Amino acid sequence: MDIEAEVVTLNDGLDYVILDEISAHSNVYVYLSNTEDPRNFCVRKRIQNNVGSLLVGLDDDDEYNMAMKLYFEKNKK
Amino acid sequence: MADKTWDSINRAVVNGGPLNETSNYKRMAGMSTKELLDEALDPRVQDLRSGKQFEDIKKIIDPRDYFLSYVGIDDSKRQVAVAYNENARNNSVGSNKVSADVRRKVKTDAKTKNIVKATAAFIAGVAVVGGLAYSVSKIEDANLVKETVGYQSVVENTHRTEDNKGYWYDTTAIASDLASSSNYDDDVYGAYYKVNADGYNVLGTMDDIIAQSSDYPDFTNYLKEHGLVKADGSIDVDKYMAQASMDLKNHLENNTGERTR
Numbered sequence: 001m002d003i004e005a006e007v008v009t010l011n012d013g014l015d016y017v018i019l020d021e022i023s024a025h026s027n028v029y030v031y032l033s034n035t036e037d038p039r040n041f042c043v044r045k046r047i048q049n050n051v052g053s054l055l056v057g058l059d060d061d062d063e064y065n066m067a068m069k070l071y072f073e074k075n076k077k
Numbered sequence: 078m079a080d081k082t083w084d085s086i087n088r089a090v091v092n093g094g095p096l097n098e099t100s101n102y103k104r105m106a107g108m109s110t111k112e113l114l115d116e117a118l119d120p121r122v123q124d125l126r127s128g129k130q131f132e133d134i135k136k137i138i139d140p141r142d143y144f145l146s147y148v149g150i151d152d153s154k155r156q157v158a159v160a161y162n163e164n165a166r167n168n169s170v171g172s173n174k175v176s177a178d179v180r181r182k183v184k185t186d187a188k189t190k191n192i193v194k195a196t197a198a199f200i201a202g203v204a205v206v207g208g209l210a211y212s213v214s215k216i217e218d219a220n221l222v223k224e225t226v227g228y229q230s231v232v233e234n235t236h237r238t239e240d241n242k243g244y245w246y247d248t249t250a251i252a253s254d255l256a257s258s259s260n261y262d263d264d265v266y267g268a269y270y271k272v273n274a275d276g277y278n279v280l281g282t283m284d285d286i287i288a289q290s291s292d293y294p295d296f297t298n299y300l301k302e303h304g305l306v307k308a309d310g311s312i313d314v315d316k317y318m319a320q321a322s323m324d325l326k327n328h329l330e331n332n333t334g335e336r337t338r
Contacts, residue, residue: 003184003187004182004185005182005183005184005185005190006180006183007180007181007182007183008176008178009176009179010174011176017183017185018180019193020194031197033194033196038197039161039196040165041161041164041165041168041197041200042165042169043169044169044174046178047234049234049237051177052177052178053177053178054175054176054178055175055176057169057170057171057172057173058170059274060170060274061170062219063219064169064204066219066220067169068165068201069201071201072198072201072202072204075194075197
């Protein structure tokens with residue numbers, strides 16, 4: 001049975017499917033997988049500014065580790 | 078009929094998924110990640126996950142290797158799996174990674190999406206298990222530093238170029254926040270931590286902030302005043318990070334702060 005999914009084009013020009021969104025520490029983390037290669041996975045933060053809604057990279061490795069922990073905790077069940 | 082985009086996902090999965098046919102990927106795709114991890118981790122590593130006996134376990138086992146070997150990834154594949162995680166890390170970190178959040182709806186089937194999600198959960202599992210062994214204290218430090226006014230005052234999205242690819246800091250506003258801070262040193266550290274993570278003109282930016290918020294002419298003199306100078310006369314940034322992190326933790330635990338400007 002077909003289901004709907006959302007796809008967005010990131011700064012590298014590639015399409016990514018949105019796997020999940022998790023709110024934590026005043027941020028919304030968006031988890032994405034490249035539509036051409038499921039091994040190509042990444043995380044962005046969703047922010048709102050005067051330009052509109054943006055997906056931006058994480059601050060540092062520590063935030064990446066934290067974001068991955070959030071994803072793992074939510075999706076391990 | 079499936080969207081063309083999703084046809085490509087199907088092809089990628091059919092052609093081997095995240096690991097090749099000799100791996101345990103197909104078995105993984107049929108199990109929840111929790112089942113997989115619970116099966117993979119013995120009681121010693123379960124303790125590690127809950128933070129117990131951390132130091133002892135760290136000496137005994139590398140949980141990342143254990144996790145990967147248990148799910149059927151041998152030495153050669155292990156490097157590949159860790160590489161997936163490093164690839165994900167590189168693709169995720171960096172303030173230069175900016176794009177408009179414009180979404181399109183596509184159709185797929187639940188099985189395909191579950192396989193893609195399982196791949197992501199596996200990468201996250203590698204990151205978490207490895208991260209627990211190597212980064213617990215770093216994560217704690219990061220969470221602490223993000224509470225500082227200095228960290229929160231450095232915002233790369235306040236001023237962006239029209240194409241959204243570039244940005245500049247409002248060092249005057251940051252300096253103003255620091256100047257009114259009762260924990261100046263902690264907030265300087267917070268600001269440095271954030272600017273350094275962004276990686277854009279770190280010393281120049283910090284020079285501007287320090288000059289506008291203190292009696293020091295620049296960041297280098299601020300560090301020299303705190304004894305953070307190497308034998309060759311250059312500033313010791315690694316020592317500064319370690320010392321400032323420790324001071325911040327102590328100040329937050331004891332509800333104290335210092336003002337040395």
